[in-house]
Amino acid sequence: MSDHAAAHGHSDELAHEMPVSTLISVFLALVVLTLLTFDASYSISRPEYLGAPIFGTHISIFRPLFAALALPAETMRSLGVPIAMAIATVKAMLVILFFMHLRHDKALNNLIFFFCFAFFFLFIAFVLIDTLQYQGDISSFADSQATK
Amino acid sequence: MATVDVVRSGSAGHTETDNYLTHSKGLLSWLLTLDHKRIGVMYLIATSAAFLLGGFFALMVRTELWTTGRTIMNHDTYNQMFTLHGAVMVFLFIIPGIPAALGNFILPIMLGAKDVAFPRLNLASFYLWMMGATFFLAALSFTGLDTGWTFYTPYSTTDFGTGKDNAIISAVMGVFILGFSSIFTGLNFLVTIHTMRPPGMTWFRMPLFLWAIYSTAIIQVLATPVLAITLLLLLVEKTLGFGIFDPQLGGDPVLFQHFFWFYSHPAVYIMILPAMGVISELIGVNCRRHIFGYRFIAYSSVAIALLGFLVWGHHMFTSGQSKLASVVFSAITFSVAIPSAIKIFNWLSTMYKGSITFNAPFLYALSFMFLFTIGGLTGLFLATLSVDVHLHDTYFVVAHFHYVMVGGALTSFLGGLFHWWPKISGKMYSETPARISALLVFLGFNLTFLPQFVMGTRGMPRRYYNYLPEFEPFHQWSTIGAYVLGAGALLAFATVIHSIFRGKPAPMNPWGGASLEWTCSSPPPHNNFDKAPSVEDCYDYDKLVWDEKTGGYLMRK
Amino acid sequence: MSEHAVADPHTGHDGHQGHNPFHAHHFDTPKQQFDAGKFGMWLFLVQEVLFFSGLFVFYAIVRVNHPEIFRWGHQALDPFYGFVNTIVLIFSSLTMAWAVRCAQKGQRTGLIVNLVITLVCAGVFLCVKYVEYSAKFEHGFLWAGRFNPHTEDHAGDHSATEGTTSHDSGHADASHAASAEGHGGHAHGPVGPPPKNAGVFFSIYFGMTGLHAIHVIAGIAAITWILVRSVRGDFGPDYFGPVDYVGLYWHLVDLVWIYLFPMLYLIE
Numbered sequence: 001m002s003d004h005a006a007a008h009g010h011s012d013e014l015a016h017e018m019p020v021s022t023l024i025s026v027f028l029a030l031v032v033l034t035l036l037t038f039d040a041s042y043s044i045s046r047p048e049y050l051g052a053p054i055f056g057t058h059i060s061i062f063r064p065l066f067a068a069l070a071l072p073a074e075t076m077r078s079l080g081v082p083i084a085m086a087i088a089t090v091k092a093m094l095v096i097l098f099f100m101h102l103r104h105d106k107a108l109n110n111l112i113f114f115f116c117f118a119f120f121f122l123f124i125a126f127v128l129i130d131t132l133q134y135q136g137d138i139s140s141f142a143d144s145q146a147t148k
Numbered sequence: 149m150a151t152v153d154v155v156r157s158g159s160a161g162h163t164e165t166d167n168y169l170t171h172s173k174g175l176l177s178w179l180l181t182l183d184h185k186r187i188g189v190m191y192l193i194a195t196s197a198a199f200l201l202g203g204f205f206a207l208m209v210r211t212e213l214w215t216t217g218r219t220i221m222n223h224d225t226y227n228q229m230f231t232l233h234g235a236v237m238v239f240l241f242i243i244p245g246i247p248a249a250l251g252n253f254i255l256p257i258m259l260g261a262k263d264v265a266f267p268r269l270n271l272a273s274f275y276l277w278m279m280g281a282t283f284f285l286a287a288l289s290f291t292g293l294d295t296g297w298t299f300y301t302p303y304s305t306t307d308f309g310t311g312k313d314n315a316i317i318s319a320v321m322g323v324f325i326l327g328f329s330s331i332f333t334g335l336n337f338l339v340t341i342h343t344m345r346p347p348g349m350t351w352f353r354m355p356l357f358l359w360a361i362y363s364t365a366i367i368q369v370l371a372t373p374v375l376a377i378t379l380l381l382l383l384v385e386k387t388l389g390f391g392i393f394d395p396q397l398g399g400d401p402v403l404f405q406h407f408f409w410f411y412s413h414p415a416v417y418i419m420i421l422p423a424m425g426v427i428s429e430l431i432g433v434n435c436r437r438h439i440f441g442y443r444f445i446a447y448s449s450v451a452i453a454l455l456g457f458l459v460w461g462h463h464m465f466t467s468g469q470s471k472l473a474s475v476v477f478s479a480i481t482f483s484v485a486i487p488s489a490i491k492i493f494n495w496l497s498t499m500y501k502g503s504i505t506f507n508a509p510f511l512y513a514l515s516f517m518f519l520f521t522i523g524g525l526t527g528l529f530l531a532t533l534s535v536d537v538h539l540h541d542t543y544f545v546v547a548h549f550h551y552v553m554v555g556g557a558l559t560s561f562l563g564g565l566f567h568w569w570p571k572i573s574g575k576m577y578s579e580t581p582a583r584i585s586a587l588l589v590f591l592g593f594n595l596t597f598l599p600q601f602v603m604g605t606r607g608m609p610r611r612y613y614n615y616l617p618e619f620e621p622f623h624q625w626s627t628i629g630a631y632v633l634g635a636g637a638l639l640a641f642a643t644v645i646h647s648i649f650r651g652k653p654a655p656m657n658p659w660g661g662a663s664l665e666w667t668c669s670s671p672p673p674h675n676n677f678d679k680a681p682s683v684e685d686c687y688d689y690d691k692l693v694w695d696e697k698t699g700g701y702l703m704r705k
Numbered sequence: 706m707s708e709h710a711v712a713d714p715h716t717g718h719d720g721h722q723g724h725n726p727f728h729a730h731h732f733d734t735p736k737q738q739f740d741a742g743k744f745g746m747w748l749f750l751v752q753e754v755l756f757f758s759g760l761f762v763f764y765a766i767v768r769v770n771h772p773e774i775f776r777w778g779h780q781a782l783d784p785f786y787g788f789v790n791t792i793v794l795i796f797s798s799l800t801m802a803w804a805v806r807c808a809q810k811g812q813r814t815g816l817i818v819n820l821v822i823t824l825v826c827a828g829v830f831l832c833v834k835y836v837e838y839s840a841k842f843e844h845g846f847l848w849a850g851r852f853n854p855h856t857e858d859h860a861g862d863h864s865a866t867e868g869t870t871s872h873d874s875g876h877a878d879a880s881h882a883a884s885a886e887g888h889g890g891h892a893h894g895p896v897g898p899p900p901k902n903a904g905v906f907f908s909i910y911f912g913m914t915g916l917h918a919i920h921v922i923a924g925i926a927a928i929t930w931i932l933v934r935s936v937r938g939d940f941g942p943d944y945f946g947p948v949d950y951v952g953l954y955w956h957l958v959d960l961v962w963i964y965l966f967p968m969l970y971l972i973e
């Protein structure tokens with residue numbers, strides 16, 4: 001029986017327990033951020049979009065923001081990817097830090113997981129740099145084929 | 149000799165009583181074993197068989213090249229032979245050879261652990277290897293795999309409408325599965341080294357072999373999945389027409405090479421880093437001097453592993469890669485020479501004023517240093533953009549990577565095999581044939597590949613079935629060398645097998661190694677260590693003393 | 706197997722051995738076993754991230770070099786389905802995380818309920834994927850090699866299959882606003898002629914979502930295994946590693962989708 005107590009003393013150290021309130025808050029935050037992604041996307045791409053119709057009015061975060069900034073259409077469009085990726089990254093961080101307990105996990109597990117994204121971006125960056133360089137050759141070749 | 153107080157018994161008492169070989173009996177006790185030592189032995193047998201198969205293909209290639217035109221086979225068969233030689237050697241032998249075979253056996257014992265962290269996963273890795281190998285054999289039976297081991301698109305994705313399609317699909321699936329075998333082995337080793345170290349085994353008390361395996365495992369986990377996705381995309385491209393690598397459909401064939409080499413350059417370090425780890429052990433033990441620059445060698449392994457991810461474009465200088473990328477990749481490639489040179493210089497410094505034993509493992513280690521240095525330095529020529537344009541896809545490249553892969557990985561595999569054989573089998577091999585094998589491998593190897601450097605600079609393209617008559621003498625030297633090399637390798641294996649039946653029982657510590665595997669009996673008991681071993685400096689050879697009675701070294705009291 | 710029959714020399718000073726039937730003999734303590742498993746799982750996730758990386762690279766280079774393909778192609782995807790699947794996956798992540806908590810606290814019923822909900826969510830996700838895929842197959846919106854869109858019968862067909870669901874009001878307002886305003890109350894579909902190599906978009910779409918779906922299926926298998934063991938009563942405060950590890954895997958599946966959703970459905 002003393003063994004039992006000792007085992008329980010141990011089990012508390014095995015891993016952090018996440019409170020239910022935190023789990024549900026994170027879930028709600030993820031839902032809100034998903035809606036925000038829609039809001040950003042539609043505010044950029046659909047001129048007729050006024051916001052989500054809730055309680056008889058239109059609610060939007062990004063539309064008034066873009067209206068206030070009065071950016072040219074091309075600039076707005078180029079913002080689409082960074083904004084969507086930024087929101088997705090915030091969502092991802094919420095999942096990683098709370099659902100996956102990484103906030104309370106060992107430093108080593110944090111290190112390797114974030115470290116691997118360095119390789120991920122390295123891969124994308126090098127290939128992107130290269131393809132951007134020779135893209136002109138491809139299109140000029142395609143054009144010359146088309147005129148033939 | 150003055151008598152010295154020594155500790156007579158190892159941690160496990162004496163050999164005959166209970167060891168991992170006698171622990172349980174029957175075929176199933178091997179096939180379903182979770183013991184890392186038995187899994188290591190099964191890997192050893194399987195990868196050695198793959199080596200012999202790959203070696204056979206190599207000899208076929210070399211025999212065909214004896215004369216211009218047809219010698220023994222037609223060009224189609226020749227294309228299949230060099231493809232199978234490359235694919236079998238790379239995926240079935242060199243990549244799993246040292247880490248999965250020797251590493252599996254030695255790593256937990258060196259670390260002072262009872263097993264790897266996930267024994268079931270370890271066994272699963274072995275069966276994944278077997279499955280992958282089976283797909284390869286299936287590819288063999290379809291006859292027609294002639295893409296080279298690199299599976300370059302668009303050739304590999306072309307719809308031939310013959311058995312060749314099946315052969316390619318089968319081989320690609322085989323490599324995909326072998327990739328996961330490699331990933332799980334690496335994962336297992338990383339977890340083992342991180343979480344299973346006994347008290348006292350700090351990071352900087354680990355033998356350098358473990359540092360090398362650790363660095364290798366990092367690459368296996370980070371790079372191999374990219375190979376897996378590449379091959380998966382190749383499969384959907386070939387079977388469904390996804391168009392990712394097909395310019396007709398909006399894809400990009402250069403992309404395939406980016407994907408492939410993102411894995412396959414780091415994979416070169418999967419092949420060579422464990423070899424370097426073996427050499428660090430062989431040099432230290434046989435020079436009876438504390439390894440020089442321990443931390444430099446340890447860190448340089450990790451540095452090679454990480455830098456290895458930044459240089460893959462040096463395989464693509466002439467294949468449509470942009471100038472900007474080529475310049476960047478070329479520059480970074482030069483930097484990889486630094487950690488490699490650090491190792492070589494530290495090994496040389498270790499040998500300086502050492503009392504060297506010229507046994508077979510050490511002869512293999514010497515070959516390694518000589519051959520790897522040539523392989524590494526010729527790599528610098530190839531990293532130079534303008535020179536590479538001339539040398540790309542010639543025999544110079546073939547010679548360069550064989551100096552690294554064979555001169556590096558194979559010699560250290562054989563050296564490590566002889567070094568740890570008494571531990572693995574409990575038997576001493578006979579030294580003379582082992583030394584002769586080292587000599588034959590060294591001479592045969594140089595005879596094979598030195599002429600290829602010359603041919604390459606003179607413009608002999610690699611993979612060609614036919615060639616100009618002026619290259620014939622070089623090819624013939626090369627072929628003779630290949631047979632000598634093959635004889636050396638066969639002799640090495642024969643020596644090892646002979647010892648199983650005729651060898652003297654091995655003492656606990658025949659070479660005077662100071663790392664933990666030499667503190668348990670030969671062969672080790674099922675649990676490796678009955679009580680947690682006490683960890684001391686694994687390169688301090690002064691604490692050991694030769695004992696005439698047991699024919700091995702014993703610990704000073 | 707013989708492994709467990711061996712008298713373990715460490716048993717003597719290891720009080721937990723007898724207590725926990727899942728304590729493997731080669732670990733000194735349950736803590737060491739748990740940490741090893743967790744580290745292994747994180748490494749596996751690292752492997753997964755790099756496994757997916759190839760498709761992300763392809764996405765990135767096509768996206769940057771040929772944005773017109775995306776501008777055209779993404780209109781064939783209904784953000785409503787993407788939205789539903791996002792919410793379903795996020796919710797299943799919540800229940801999975803909750804399941805881990807229940808396992809840690811030894812709440813068997815809570816654990817089982819949460820795992821079942823997670824499985825149901827995964828099933829819903831796959832059903833929605835099936836509906837989406839079949840619509841794509843029907844209209845020839847397939848990967849580059851099979852890309853053969855038939856736009857003429859598009860409008861009529863489309864409202865019959867996808868239109869009905871996307872006009873059921875009562876789902877999220879934002880996406881309702883989307884289909885209502887974005888397409889003037891009409892079922893959506895790509896506007897204008899397809900640009901050159903438009904099929905590449907669908908190669909990316911099927912490649913990424915297909916690989917993700919395979920991971921969902923693998924997740925279902927893993928969660929089912931955990932569920933069986935939970936019913937058997939294997940887990941408790943001393944031993945809940947497998948629940949935790951499978952949970953981590955499931956969250957990664959969610960994580961990938963969190964990126965895939967805006968990348969494919971929303972970004973123009």
Ligand SMILES: [Cu+2]
Nearest residue numbers: 413416460463
């Ligand atoms: Cu390389």
